[in-house]
Amino acid sequence: MNFLRIEGGHKLKGSVEISGAKNAALPLIALSILAKGEVSIFNVPNVKDIKTLLKLLSNLGASYRFEDSFVKIDTSSINHTKANYDIVRTMRASILTLGPLLARFGHCEVSLPGGCAIGQRPIDLHLKALERMGASIEIKQGYVVAKAKKGLKGGVIIFDKITVTGSENIIMAAALAKGKTKIINVAKEPEVVQLCEVLKKSGIEIEGIGSDEIEIRGSEGELLDIEPFKIIADRIEAGTYLCAGAITNSKITVKNMIPSHINAVILKFQEMGFDLDIGEDFVTIKENPKIEPVRIATSEYPGFPTDMQAQFMALATQAEGVSVIEERLFENRFMHVSELQRMGAKITLKGNIATIEGGVKLMGADVMATDLRASSALVLAALSAVGVSNVHRIYHLDRGYENLEKKLTSLGAVVERLSE
Numbered sequence: 515m516n517f518l519r520i521e522g523g524h525k526l527k528g529s530v531e532i533s534g535a536k537n538a539a540l541p542l543i544a545l546s547i548l549a550k551g552e553v554s555i556f557n558v559p560n561v562k563d564i565k566t567l568l569k570l571l572s573n574l575g576a577s578y579r580f581e582d583s584f585v586k587i588d589t590s591s592i593n594h595t596k597a598n599y600d601i602v603r604t605m606r607a608s609i610l611t612l613g614p615l616l617a618r619f620g621h622c623e624v625s626l627p628g629g630c631a632i633g634q635r636p637i638d639l640h641l642k643a644l645e646r647m648g649a650s651i652e653i654k655q656g657y658v659v660a661k662a663k664k665g666l667k668g669g670v671i672i673f674d675k676i677t678v679t680g681s682e683n684i685i686m687a688a689a690l691a692k693g694k695t696k697i698i699n700v701a702k703e704p705e706v707v708q709l710c711e712v713l714k715k716s717g718i719e720i721e722g723i724g725s726d727e728i729e730i731r732g733s734e735g736e737l738l739d740i741e742p743f744k745i746i747a748d749r750i751e752a753g754t755y756l757c758a759g760a761i762t763n764s765k766i767t768v769k770n771m772i773p774s775h776i777n778a779v780i781l782k783f784q785e786m787g788f789d790l791d792i793g794e795d796f797v798t799i800k801e802n803p804k805i806e807p808v809r810i811a812t813s814e815y816p817g818f819p820t821d822m823q824a825q826f827m828a829l830a831t832q833a834e835g836v837s838v839i840e841e842r843l844f845e846n847r848f849m850h851v852s853e854l855q856r857m858g859a860k861i862t863l864k865g866n867i868a869t870i871e872g873g874v875k876l877m878g879a880d881v882m883a884t885d886l887r888a889s890s891a892l893v894l895a896a897l898s899a900v901g902v903s904n905v906h907r908i909y910h911l912d913r914g915y916e917n918l919e920k921k922l923t924s925l926g927a928v929v930e931r932l933s934e
């Protein structure tokens with residue numbers, strides 16, 4: 515297995531370009547199941563999760579091309595609707611094929627994704643909503659067996675909790691359903707908004723995009739003409755690189771991003787004393803000799819994203835004072851804590867609240883990644899630590915960060931990918 519060897523203590527400089535958002539590309543690739551013909555998608559990040567979903571679609575019979583961040587998919591040749599466990603278990607976002615397959619074919623079997631390091635991550639809200647739309651759902655030997663022989667019908671869906679992929683599944687199902695679907699307490703993440711915008715451009719009537727209540731008039735089973743589109747920039751990748759500048763006390767510019775998608779993150783940098791220049795499609799973070807401690811509580815968009823929690827925990831170890839971070843979305847998203855402690859971080863946990871004592875000089879160490887964002891937090895800590903760190907199990911990183919070591923090296927970091 516590969517690992518990253520990182521020599522800490524180097525200041526960074528220059529700029530880095532952000533790739534397309536993995537969490538926007540995944541639902542939009544699943545959306546191709548609803549397309550009449552070929553779908554062309556630009557600015558797709560070349561990361562493992564994308565390749566996994568494309569492989570799943572090709573296992574169903576679809577054909578695709580993926581080169582230089584361009585994807586062309588033709589799902590007209592899909593000849594069965596069983597998404598197998600061996601692929602779904604490697605990428606839980608495969609559940610995004612459930613809504614579209616059911617809407618288009620009237621039946622499908624999708625393996626239950628199972629939990630992951632950050633939590634049990636059930637899909638009960640996805641299933642309850644599809645039943646509201648007339649589907650019959652059974653769980654059989656670890657598979658969701660969904661049927662809607664007469665097609666899905668519109669209805670009123672109220673999500674008890676805000677769910678990003680749950681919202682995306684239902685939005686795609688509603689796009690082909692008979693009649694209108696109103697979704698209340700729908701997720702408002704920029705990735706959900708882009709899915710709605712692409713659907714709207716494909717002729718689906720959608721009201722309330724970006725709000726917590728949307729209404730979709732379905733096409734009554736009519737497949738969609740989906741025009742070519744470009745994936746939005748990855749807001750979490752952008753936030754992660756800004757953290758790299760912050761934790762190494764450097765001035766760097768993050769380009770090709772959408773600053774308004776990380777307003778909550780920018781606010782927290784400012785609360786910590788960082789001075790930022792915010793442009794149309796870039797943010798420059800400047801050196802900050804005195805990092806203030808911070809209080810963070812993760813919440814759904816537009817609140818502080820849970821996907822930036824681990825990165826800010828690493829940064830908080832360098833603040834002068836005690837920071838507090840509360841993780842409100844997932845029950846076990848502190849797997850990075852024990853690894854940061856091995857580098858000397860002083861963090862105590864009480865339930866879903868982490869208290870981070872700042873002013874600690876982190877020491878390089880061998881650490882192990884456990885999930886995508888935790889691994890990026892370990893990389894950030896290693897950039898700031900004294901000496902060399904080896905970050906193991908970086909297949910977690912490769913799921914969501916395109917060309918990570920190349921981008922960090924271009925900023926002046928000393929990072930190399932080695933094999934165990």
Ligand code: EPZ
Pocket residue numbers: 537540607633634635636637638639640641675676677678679680820821843844845886887914
């Ligand atoms: C999406 O996951 C993202 N993944 C996650 O990013 C992100 O952390 C998460 O949203 C929250 O923003 C993708 O978009 C592919 P949820 P998702 O359904 O949709 C509970 C990354 O780093 N819940 O919004 O799976 C759930 O347990 C990944 O790229 C139910 O109880 O998250 C969690 O506590 C990690 N029942 C909360 O809701 C359900 O049916 C939010 O989950 C669904 C969810």
